[in-house]
Amino acid sequence: MTAFRSLLAAAALCAGPALASPCTDQADALDRQLSGTADAAVSASSGGQGVAAARESQAVQPPPGNQPAPPSGPFQSPPREAQATQRAADAGAAGDRVVQAKATVNRARELAGRGDEAACLGAIAEARRQMGP
Amino acid sequence: MIANLSRRGLLGGIAAGGLVLGIGLPAARGQQQQRFGADGMPNGWRDDPRLFVAIAEDGIVTITCHRQEMGQGVRTSIPMVIAEELEADWSKVRVTQAPGDEARFGNQDTDGSRSLRHFFTPMRHAGAAARTMLEAAAAKQWGVPAEEVRAANHAVLHEKSGRSLGFGALARAAAEMPVPDRTTLRLKDPASFRLIGKDTVGLLDNHDITTGRAGYGIDARVEGMLHAVVARPPVFGGKVTSFDAAEALAVPGVVKVVAIDAPAIPSEFQPLGGIAVIARNTWAAMQGRDKLKITWDDGPHAVYSSDTYRAQLQEAARKPGKVVRSAGDVDRALAGAAKRVEAEYYIPHLAQTPLEPPAALVRIRDGQCEAWACTQAPQATRTRLAQRLKLPEDKVTVHVTLLGGGFGRKSKPDFVLEAGLCSQAMDGAPVKLTWTREDDLHHGFYHTVSVERLEAGLDADGKPVAWLHRSVAPTIGSIFAPDPKHELPLELGMGMVNLPFPIPNIRMENPEAVAHARIGWFRSVSNIPHAFAIQSFVAELAHAAGRDPKDYLLELIGPPRLYDPTDLGDVWNHGEDPKRYPIDTGRLRRVVEAAAEGIGWGRAMPQGSGLGLAGHYSFVSYVAAAVEVKMGSRGEISFPRVDIAIDCGPQVNPERIRSQMEGAVVMGTGLALSAEVSFKDGRVQQNNFDAYELTRIDSAPREIRVHLLPSRDYSQPLGGVGEPGVPPVAPAIANAVFAATGKRIRQLPIRDQLTT
Known part of the structure; x- marks a missing residue:
């Protein structure tokens, strides 16, 4: 467990009764899912700002299409580049949606900590929407 | 002076002096399992010693650097890593620059502060593999187990018999040895490093840089070349409505005026478009540009203040x-x-204002395009040059010069494409395209x-x-x-x-x-x-x-x-x-x-x-x-x-x-x-x-x-x-x-x- 996760756990413990709520259970499950997608987003990008910027910007396409834009000038063979861009898109729009959903999950935890289960569940639903299909 | 590697050059070296540990096409090795770092980059990485190490019979070791030098010292540091594992004498190491060819060399896009982060281990492997091949050749020649010999200081030694052979003497035989699997390689104990982590090696190109011998993109020169500058839209996204080139063409030395289409937006690395003036010398091209009468459509970004x-x-x-x-x-x-x-x-x-502004020389002849450019991204340059000139990629070669600073500007090959378009407009004649400082500041x-x-x-x-x-x-x-x-x-x-x-x-x-x-x-x-x-x-x-x-x-x-x-x-x-x-x-x-x-x-x-x-x-x-x-x-x-x-x-x-x-x-x-x-x-x-x-x-x-x-x-x-x-x-x-x-x-x- 990382120090940050330890910190989150400590914060959750302080929240007391909310820890065991159905909403925090859902938040935990969503967090695990988001962590996996976050790693996929990292791997779908690259070490250089040029390639990463190209892939990320093509992967982050607004609804309703949510399809990655075709690579404007490939950095490798077109099929491989298209595959890489698709992988970035699949990884929560190159992590863009993951970042937003993570923030919303954290807000859900905060709401649960205050005992507002309904608002927490609302935030969880919002996080799921942010993650996309 | 920076030297470029070409297949022809290497083969010539073989004929002339016995360059025997030369290039070979990379073995497609298991690089797909890992996802991060160099593994995630387009075209990944290579560690085949035949790509990076060549040893001549006189013992000179030529190491190919596939990353671009812009003052950060990568042409020193990458070869240092190989030379370290190779046990080469640094004074007998020469460095040559790879052209843009990621299918051969792996990723060459020099940005993101990652040349050594991504290539430290592959280059160690390349050096260790070459050393292992030299040791194997010596052991075979002496008829002793390979475990009994070891390379040190540019030679292979057999301590039991006191025999030794220099790298040059072993080079030809070493080239016949199989390339060892990387999992079997014996990497050096860092405690025995002579080069890595030490302050013993200065900047390889330092002498050339400080004495004016270094060759930058702006210095590239071939016989009969023309010179070009471009009048670009003063506003990003603008385009030419109309132009009158009569006065420009009247400037002595100006030979042609060429329109370059404005790109679609998003424009990625494409040229901004405008009017190119091609002349016998740079000064005439600039004078001609000043005489152009252009009406611009500034487009939607004219509101930007x-x-x-x-x-x-x-x-x-x-x-x-x-x-x-x-x-x-x-x-x-x-x-x-x-x-x-x-x-x-x-x-x-x-x-970014690199002290050397963007500059490139392009020539097209017999269906082959050659570019000499100060580019951080030679493969991206090659791909886009091929696309824009409608040539097969294997007909395009991008030679990389030294870069007089890059800072990210020279990751974008728009200036090389401009040179290519100008050369194409001149039926393939070599054209050197130069950006002035004003161009660099206005169109970056x-x-x-x-x-x-x-x-x-x-x-x-x-x-x-x-x-x-x-x-x-x-x-x-x-x-x-x-x-x-x-x-x-x-x-x-x-x-x-x-x-x-x-x-x-x-x-x-x-x-x-x-x-x-x-x-x-x-x-x-x-x-x-x-x-x-x-x-x-x-x-x-x-x-x-x-x-x-x-x-x-x-x-x-x-x-x-x-x-x-x-x-x-x-x-x-x-x-x-x-x-x-x-x-x-x-x-x-x-x-x-x-x-x-x-x-x-x-x-x-x-x-x-x-x-x-x-x-x-x-x-x-x-x-x-x-x-x-x-x-x-x-x-x-x-x-x-x-x-x-x-x-x-x-x-x-x-x-x-x-x-x-x-x-x-x-x-x-x-x-x-x-x-x-x-x-x-x-x-x-x-x-x-x-x-x-x-x-x-x-x-x-x-x-x-x-x-x-x-x-x-x-x-x-x-x-x-x-x-x-x-x-x-x-x-x-x-x-x-x-x-x-x-x-x-x-x-x-x-x-x-x-x-x-």
Whole structure:
């Protein structure tokens, strides 16, 4: 467990009764899912700002299409580049949606900590929407 | 003089002198299983020694460098790694430059401070494999087990019999040996390194550079070449409505005027379009350009003016935006805080302004296109050149020259494409296309402009309990996708969302910003505005809390611990494995402490002098800068001393790391004091270095002391070096100015904010 996760756990413990709520259970499950997608987003990008910027910007396409834009000038063979861009898109729009959903999950935890289960569940639903299909 | 590698050249070498450990096509090895770092890059990596090592019968070892040299020393450091494992005598090593060919060499895109991060291990393997082949050849010749021989100092020895053979004598036989599997290679014990981590090797190209023999893109020359310059749209996205070239064509020496189509938007790396003037010499081309009569359609970005845009960014920063990180309840914590502090920081557009402006030479003959260019990305250049000229990619060769600075500008091959189009218009005649300094400033890929707004709530002890950061900036993504309005994950991950301060209530937002200029990456990229804002704000909080800025910063960083960057909302992490490259607050602490100790933090300062400090994590390295400023009687700033400390993990070439840190301080000083690109009616207002001022000798720090935090564990991952030195410099300067004057700098450049 990382120090940050330890910190989150400590914060959750302080929240007391909310820890065991159905909403925090859902938040935990969503967090695990988001962590996996976050790693996929990292791997779908690259070490250089040029390639990463190209892939990320093509992967982050607004609804309703949510399809990655075709690579404007490939950095490798077109099929491989298209595959890489698709992988970035699949990884929560190159992590863009993951970042937003993570923030919303954290807000859900905060709401649960205050005992507002309904608002927490609302935030969880919002996080799921942010993650996309 | 930089030498380029070509198949013909190598074969010629074989015929002439017995170059026997030569190239071969790379074996497609299992590179698909891993996903991060070099594995995730287009075309991955190679470690086949036949690609990188050639040994002649006279013993000269020629090492091919597939990364681009722009002053960072990669043409020294990559060969050092190979030579180390090869047991080569450095005095017998020569270096040749690979052309753009990632199918052969693996990724060549030299950006992101990652040449050694990605290629340290593959290059060690290449050197060790070549050494193993030499040892195998010697063992076979002597009829002894391979385990009984070992390479040392450019020869292979058999201690039992006292026999030895030099590399040259073994080269031909070694070439016949099978390339060993990398899993069987015996890498050197770092304790026996002679080159890596030592200060024994100077910059390979130093002599040529300092004596004028070095060959840059702007020096490229072939017989009968023509020269070209381009009149480009003065506003990004503009195009030619009509033009009259009669007077231009009347200029002696001008041979042709050629229209270049404006690109579709997003324009990626394509030329901006305009009118090219091709002439017998550069001067005639420039004179001809001046005589062109062009009517421009400025397009939608003619409304772009920096003053009004800044106001728009500020307005956006004062309203909620897309939430990109959240913990706790910031609003409640701010409402309940004992003290609230808020500040807005403005960081303008910057231009990379490499001292060698973009320049390229292209020739097309017999269906083959050859380019000589100062490019950071030769494969991307090759691909786009082929596309634009409608040639098969294997008919295009990109020779890489030395780069007289790059800083991200030369990752974009638009200038090479312009040269290619001009050559094509001249039926393939060689055309050298040159950008003037004015061209470079007016038609660049600019560093973004941003407003960073921070708010914090402090408790009764002055400790932050809430942190709100809004970053508003047009994104690099605008050159790749239509009309994006938010920063990309990679931009947010550059020192914003991955803030490693254990504050219980944090919210970070990214309101919308529309790009009106061509945005590109500039050395250190978004780390510059993020570090400037955050490290300035920390010092502001320290002041509000009545605390020493260094102590306060260290308390905010907290005790040593590791963060998974994705837990903080950084889903880029420079493409590196978050588990292998966690954020280590202990390392951040240590560089802050080292820089502070170096400058003598806490010593009594005379009136008008002050110390400032900043620390920042970027490109998976940790850097802190401590700056001493001295104010003159009219508010002019001088820098008696800067101490900069870096922890980049294991070090390959300490001399180059120091050099990069020194360069970063000089560049950081310039962007803090004087560098700014501003727009009015869509046009860049700065023309040359009189208005876009770089650091000059009289404004450079008198003394720069670099502190390299030791790391001898070469099993640990390497960090970046080329870029991470820049971000902490400007905030350290601003903090020092505050210490000296009590005036807080919240916008860059400082320029005349302090003069009376």
